[in-house]
Amino acid sequence: AQRVTQPEKLLSVFKGAPVELKCNYSYSGSPELFWYVQYSRQRLQLLLRHISRESIKGFTADLNKGETSFHLKKPFAQEEDSAMYYCALSRSGYSTLTFGKGTMLLVSP
């Protein structure tokens, strides 16, 4: 069975500081990894997925199969980045997601 672990419930940083939200997974096959974000009073929405290898709102994430990690990074945090971030995994060929429990990112001025 697959599992996603986000070790930090809360990450608090100052504006302009680098951010790294950690995500580790366990899955015996080839996973598809995603980061979803939920801003205050908004719906859960996709931030990025590893197959696209894109940068969204300055965030990037690299899949490290050796360390089974998919950490989310941003060099300079902004106050508007404050939100709940969920790492998620789907088995190759499937669309259903296994979510981590989420990390709340708070960016202070």
Add this chain to the structure above:
Amino acid sequence: KAGVTQTPRYLIKTRGQQVTLSCSPISGHRSVSWYQQTPGQGLQFLFEYFSETQRNKGNFPGRFSGRQFSNSRSEMNVSTLELGDSALYLCASSLGTASEKLFFGSGTQLSVL
């Protein structure tokens, strides 16, 4: 285009009752998935429907069931409600291909008293 619509927004039920939640996907989307969100367990997958057929199922008891209609709208039913069923139930729609972006609704907040 309109997003995923879930009704009702809030529900209060008592133990032993049953409840039906509704989800209207984005036009053209054929896959509808349901997730349960609780503070303790986080987001957990319930089931997925594609073209009126259940395609995947999570690890929930048989009291949780669903269906999908020909217009892709989906309903989720929970029978014999328990206090532990109190949660936010999220619906997500997509075209249904693998590794695809899911579009989530705002959810139905169910409280079981």
